[in-house]
Each structure stands twice: as structure tokens, then as C-alpha cells.
Amino acid sequence: MNVNQTVISTSPENRETPLADVQGWVTPSRWFFVRSHYEAPEVDLDSWEVSVAGCVERPLAVNWEQLNSLPQQSVFYTMECAGNGRSFLHPAVEGVQWNAGAVGHAEWSGVPLKYLLDEAGLQPDAVEIVFSGGDLGVEKGYDEPQPYARSLPLEKALHPDTLLATRMNGELLEQSHGFPVRLLVPGWYGVASVKWLKSIEVVSQPFDGYFQTVKYTIQRETGRGMQSEVVGPMPVKSEMIRPTADATLGIGANRMFGMAWAGEEAVEAVEVSVDGGETWQRAELNGPRAPYSWTLWEYLWEVAVPGEYELMSRAISTGGRIQPTQHDPNFSGYLINFSRKTTVHIEAEQQSHDLLGDWKSLRHEMTEVARARAGMPLDAEMEFSSGAGI
Ligand SMILES: Nc1nc2c(c(=O)[nH]1)N[C@H]1C(S)=C(S)[C@@H](COP(=O)(O)O)O[C@H]1N2
Ligand SMILES: [Mo]
DSSP, X not given: OOOOOOEEEETTEEEOOOGGXXXXXXXXXXXXXXXXXXXXXXXXXXXXXEEEEESBSSOEEEEHHHHHTSOOEEEEEEEEOTTTTGGGOSSOOSSOOOOSOSEEXXXXXXXXXXXXXXXXXXOTTOOEEEEEEEEEEOXXXXXXXXXXXXXXXXXXHTSTTOEEEEXXXXXXXXXXXXXXXXXXXXXXXXXXXXXXXEEEEEESSOOOOIIIIISSEEEEEETTEEEEEEOOBOOOEEEEEESOTTOEEESXXXXXXXXXXXXXXXXXXXXEESBTTSSOEEOEEESOOOTTSOEEEEEEEEEOSOEEEEEEEEEEETTOOBOOSSOOGGGTTSOOOOOOOEEEEEETTSOOOOOOTTHHHHHHHHHHHHHHHTTOOTTOOOOOSSSOOO
16 A cells, blocks of 8 residues: 655654554554654664663663563553644744654553562652663764663653553564663653663652753743743644645535544544634544543534635543644744644535545444453453554
């Protein structure tokens, strides 16, 4: 199948998920976007190990075999790059000019980080955990190459869904997604999920690395003035995949389709507007609805009058957060979750697009898979069948 995939660079690898071709709940691994700041390291499984050190009672290191013998857990999670959608900003903001496709939804499996942290035992002065990858680069202000590194607050690091992930959609991670092990922080922007994980260091002072304090930070207006904030949890967002911008459609029933996600929350509802945001109607939600995961939505738009229309979608989370219609300029090139307008043309002669295909059976299948995988106990042995994912 020919897919419409935007490749931004090959060395290091940066490419988008071909969102326009997404048909189902789970993004196939080979389609999943890649965001790498540096060249991916080659890793030899025989000598690979990850260390836990710093403010711990018992520093330790775990090799590949040992890691795989520990209790496994699986989580479905929509990972998005914090700069996704940057190319839609006016005025333009520097950085990778992503379209809408730096996002994907996969099943991730591995060992809960909490398991290793409990083994090591946090000392009372621990405040954060720093994760470093095996990829290196020289950034402004540094003389020597530094590894890609990020920290997590203790609460998120100790959450049972935060994983040392070894598998994506049932198969070992591909090199570009962090083989053999990456940190996996569900509900947070992808930046937190350090690939090619090498070391875990428990620290007693907030981490001030490049990707923590120079890049991936925003300004936010609070009651006490403007505060600098590290990019972490994801807000609520939706994307419209169909119709595409500038499409010419016919009168009759036209299908609007897309996905929506809400970080650590689930999606409560998606609304669509066909008049540039004046009025909103409820879309239908398809397939599983769960925290961390995107939900697919559709709306059959009955249109009788030819002309130009401005279509929009907006998502609402279970906690009541609503997707904004404007980008907050204080966020500069990050947290780009505003509803964009899609202009379409309705012509009387054009065929309408009301075909739903085998959508109903696909929905049934997705729901079954989600039900079977949900609520898996922490100490369960996981089995991966064909390895094809779903
Ligand atoms: N070691 C390392 N981890 C990393 C990165 C990186 O460049 N190096 N990029 C981060 C960013 S910004 C994102 S959005 C996600 C992307 O993960 P993916 O390439 O598997 O989609 O990985 C994160 N983890
Ligand atoms: Mo990112």
C-alpha cells in the first residue's frame, strides 16, 4: 500500500505518521512517527544493561535477560511530540516544522519502572529521576557531547503504568523507537519517553539538562505571573483526517472523521462545527475509550447548500478540559492543540462521501482486543501471539 508519509530527515531519522491513511485504533509500528535529535546508537544485546544509581539504598544494573524475566505490563498510549503541528503556527516558530503527524497510538509492553526503583530503594532526599539515552550530541553551551536526557518527578516515575518498554505492538522495539529499551511515560508528551535507555539516576536536585530547561519548556500565565514550566503532561486535542483541506464534496451526507486524545484522561466527547466554530454538534465516538489512548470519531454531515464551509473539531476530556480554538503564544512552538479550520467546497454535481465501509465490524474487533488486554495484573506473564499487533 502506498502511504502518504512526510519524511523530515533521515539522519537523524525524523518522520511523521501517515495520518491520512490511518484506518484503525492502533498505529502499525512501521508507520509510527519518529523523533530523534541525534543518530540512533547501535546496541549489542549481549553487553546491554541499564543501571539504577544515585540516591538509592542499593545501586543495581539489569541486563537484557534479567529485565525480560521481571513482571511485564502492557499499556495502550497515544504518544505525541510536543512540537506536533508547529507548521500551522502564524507567525512561524523555529524548530522542526511538523504537520499533524507527529502522533501515533500503540500498545507498549515492558517492566514497570517502579519495580526497579523499589528494588533499588529510594533514599529520603530523592526528588527526581534522570533518564539518559545512548544517543549523544553537542548542543549550544556544551563543549562535549551529551546524552539525550530527561527527568521525571517521583510520582510519575513510580506510577505503575510508567514502563521500561521493550515491545511495541507486540514486537521488540525497532531501532528508531529505542531498541532495546525505552522509558514509556503514558499521558505525557513523547519527549519524556527516553529511547535507548542506558542509565537511571535518582537525584536530590531538580535536573537542569538541555532538553529539560533550554528546549521543551513553556511560559504559562499563572495567578502569580508568568512561570516557566517543563513540557510534560499532554492536553486535550483532536485531529480531523477527513475531509482534507480544500476538498470538493457533494451535497448529501459527507463523512467527517478523525481522532482525539486527552493525555492521562480519556476523551469524553468530540464536537464538530461546520460554520467556523459558531455552532457545535456531537460526533459519534468509535472503538475503545480509555485514559492515555486516542479515540476515533466520525460525524455524518448532511449538507444541502453548495458553497464554502469551515469545518472544525474539538475534544472534551473526562475531566472537563476543552480543546482551545487558539494557540497560546506563551507556549511558543510547543503544546499546539488548538482546533484548526478545514475549508471545503460543496458542489452540487459532486458525489457525496457517505460510505462507512466495514467500520462497524472494525469497531467490534477493537473493542474485543481492548477488553481482553485491559486490567492485566502486574504480575501476569504476557504472551504475544503472531507479533503482528492489531
Ligand atoms: N534518547 C532519546 N530519546 C528520545 C528522543 C531522542 O532524541 N533521544 N526524542 C524524544 C522525543 S522529542 C519524542 S517526541 C519521542 C519520539 O518517540 P518515537 O521516535 O518512538 O516516536 O522520543 C523521545 N525520546
Ligand atoms: Mo518530541
